[in-house]
Amino acid sequence: MAGGYDRRKRIRRLKKIILGTVAAAIIIPVIVSILLGVRVVSLRNRVKELEAMLLTEKEKNAGAGVFTLSSVEESDRNQEKDTQEMEGEGAQAESTDIQKEVYFTFDDGPSANTDEILDILKEYDVRATFFVVGKTDEHSVRMYQRIVDEGHTLAMHSYSHKYDEIYASRESYVEDLTKLQEYLYQITGVWPRFCRFPGGSSNTVSNVDMTELIEYLDENGITYFDWNISSGDAVREDLSVDTIVQNCVGKLDNVNIGMILMHDANDKITTVEALPEVIKAIRERGDTAILPITDETKPVQHVLSNNIN
Known part of the structure; x- marks a missing residue:
């Protein structure tokens, strides 16, 4: 009886490990993707800000106003x-x-x-x-x-x-x-x-x-x-x-x-x-x-x- 109980216990532990591994394999990439997406949006916004600053500075140097x-x-x-x-x-x-x-x-x-x-x-x-x-x-x-x-x-x-x-x-x-x-x-x-x-x-x-x-x-x-x-x-x-x-x-x-x-x-x-x-x-x-x-x-x-x- 004790042997059967220990075997079932090991099986339950193994199932938990497998389920945990599968969950981690699913959740971690999702979290990483979300974090990367946020970072990309932040970088794009920063690039736009820098481009705007660069264009503004160039217009000042050129003596020109806003482009039309x-x-x-x-x-x-x-x-x-x-x-x-x-x-x-x-x-x-x-x-x-x-x-x-x-x-x-x-x-x-x-x-x-x-x-x-x-x-x-x-x-x-x-x-x-x-x-x-x-x-x-x-x-x-x-x-x-x-x-x-x-x-x-x-x-x-x-x-x-x-x-x-x-x-x-x-x-x-x-x-x-x-x-x-x-x-x-x-x-x-x-x-x-x-x-x-x-x-x-x-x-x-x-x-x-x-x-x-x-x-x-x-x-x-x-x-x-x-x-x-x-x-x-x-x-x-x-x-x-x-x-x-x-x-x-x-x-x-x-x-x-x-x-x-x-x-x-x-x-x-x-x-x-x-x-x-x-x-x-x-x-x-x-x-x-x-x-x-x-x-x-x-x-x-x-x-x-x-x-x-």
Whole structure:
């Protein structure tokens, strides 16, 4: 009898242990999940607070008020224009021999090469225009700010650079461009008013009539720029330095305003290597000023102009 009692007692104890283990296996994850959920909500609220503080501080530093679409006309671009014109022209503007204007434009950045491009431009005291895409990594954010801080023109290419999405409809293009415009404003305090269509205004992949998109830009005070000189670096990543220099300089005799298309992308190593040679070749001409795009720049446009190349 005693043996049977002890056995039942052991069985009851074993059942309690099993039930306790099962209960713990259920309850502990639930408690942990609740605690983690509370922590996540707390962290999200803190992130929102920090973002609000950061945006407020950036607006103070930029001298801007609370962001609204109506701030376009009061953008820092108006103040930057005079500075860029003076710095960009430099000693060249004093020469009476200047007959041509050349604009270096870089598409698709920021990239791993942006720092080096900016270093070269700084070394040669040249201002350029960067038609950027939307990137959120720390390096890209720093590059957007450096472009502005060093007197270059920060302009828009597209946020996603995905042709099938951007050109799916007028609404999708507007959504993409607006997203980039507001993003760049939040980072730099500058409201960009210049853009370049991915593929140019003469692209053949858009599902929407490009004149509709151009009308939208006109209605919103945005000027688009194409190009009439191509470095050729979009064709292949290993294009030789000599070829890039010749492509950039060889057509200058045929134009009074040269809008040169280059690319700021990770694989465009020879573009970076060619940049000093392009600058020196243009300056050796003695009749050409290298400038950033400003409100005073006459646009080169494939659609609605004779500048198709």
